[in-house]
Amino acid sequence: MNIRSIAPICCLFFLLISCEEKVETLDIIRLEAGSVSGTRSTDGQVLAFQGIPYAKPPVGELRWRPPQAVEAWTGIKACTSFGPSPMQQAPTPFMMYTADYLIPASPISEDCLTLNVWTPATTATEKLPVFVWIYGGGFVSGGSAVPIYDGEEFAKKGVVFVSVNYRVGIFGFFSHPDLTAESPFHASGNYGLMDQLAALRWIQKNIAAFGGNPDQVIIAGQSAGSMSVNALVASPLATSLFHGAIGESGASGTRPMLSRTEAESRGLAVDSLLGNIGLKGLRALSADTLLAKAGTGNGVVIDGYVLPKPVRELMTEGNYNDVPLITGWNANEGFLPNPKNSQDFIQSLKEEYGPEAAEILLRHYPAYTDAQALESQSRLSTHLMFGLPDLDWAEVQSGSGKSSVFLYYFDHTPPGEFTQYKAHHTAEVPYALSTLDQLDRPWEPVDLKLEDILSDYWVNFAKTGNPNGPGLPVWVEYESADPTLMQLSSTKTDVMTGMVPVPHLSGLKALRTILTEE
Secondary structure (H helix, E strand, O other): HHHHHHHHHHHHHHHHHHHHHHEEOOOOOOOOOOOOEEOOOOOOOEEEEEEEOOOOOOOOHHOOOOOOEEOOOOOEEEEOOOOOEEEEOOOEEEOOEHHHOOOOOOOOOOOOOOOEEEEEOOOOOOOOOEEEEEEOOOOOOOOOOOOHHHOOOHOOOOOOOEEEOOOOOOOHHOOOHHHHOOOOOOOOOHHHHHHHHHHOOOOOEEEEHHOOEEEEEEEEOHHHHHHHHHHHOOHHHHHHOOOOEEEEEEOOOOOOOOOOOHHHHHHHHHHHHHHOHHHHHHOOOHHHHHHOOOOOOOOOEEOOOOOOOOOOHHHOOOOOOOOOEEEEEOOOOOOOOOOOOOOHHHHHHHHHHHHHHHHHHHHOOOOHHHHHHHHHHHHHHHHHHHHHHHHHHHHHHHHHHOOEEEEEEEEEOOOOOHHHHOOOOOOHHHOOOOOOOOOOOOHHHHHHHHHHHHHHHHHHHHHHOOOHHHHHHHOOOOOOOOOOEEEEOOOOOEEEEEEEEEOOOHHHHHHHHHHHHH
């Protein structure tokens, strides 16, 4: 072989080497603000980055301001442990909520704006779908370091999993006339939602470095996280930041939302309680003092900026981010701190809704005996807090949008010492996120099978905007003319999944009619 015949081969060889050198590996990742390193899973399949800052610490003069761009750093930031959980009361297990459902005891800090990424990608060119988890906690608690939100197993199914910290309680949801006045948007209150928006913008700029696709981002959340997803779907500030939504047990529903003016009045009451110290004094207080003395904040408000109108109104008008949606609720999510006997329950319905409406409700939530009244109270509580808001979300979006809507109903009781709570609030989360191994429960084969099914639905949805896939029961889109949903339930020995009519639909319809006519 002469030199001339060897030369093209050599050129090709060096060209291939050059191309390989340009393929960036993921052990150390260069982000917009600096480089980060992570931790590889024991089996080597997933690389995790924990505690990545996505905004400046919202402390001092940045308390109750929109999140500011994170400052650049030099060197390589080791992102190998979770950042502090948002400022809140110390976690205390209660009812069925063991430590696996709660944030770690420490660290807890106002300096909390970090996020976590689990990626199965081996190069930055894979363009995997991105699944963004937003935690619940009633907008007063929660954090991304909760064990059942671990992203490793979910990521192994071919998705980049991201979980986000956002401000909660009075630090994340507080309004005051002076805050509104200083805002260039003449708004105050929804700082926690602004954090979520900032994280989504960070994802758009940086997730490709982890092998993720910024054009295929799914936001998902449960409880207050689901209400956040609902608000982000409605917010004009979230346009093009995500491409699908999953809301588990939470939406704004048919109840009136708090206006900014009402929230500002509450803020003035807090200021008065603390001695009329004004905005400067409120910002000067320590986080511990504010937490101990000032209450819990407002939750999401109609601030005129993040949410220019109530969520339901924006969606009914068609002014929202029309993306594919999964939403639903669990069978036994009602909270009954003081259950009533039959007579007291009937009387409470009359006082709450009026005699005529109470008579209508009692047809669907009967109370002929104390035992029946207890069951009806539980179902009514579930419907008021979660069932009706999520059904209404599906109804409104399927009627006003073009994207697919999928509705579910989770009716499986996790095993162990808390079976009296049945398919309780948050019960579905470790099944959907494939984190049963994070919970100390005597899992049975039926649980593992349901975990595979539910997490596969969620992963398929992240990949295609449709939960259906090979080997799974067919999930039909929601249609108000034929209201069915995917029921996720079980017997003692097997999973029972499939399309069924919406459970207790007549009661849900009656309740919606009464609430919308109030």
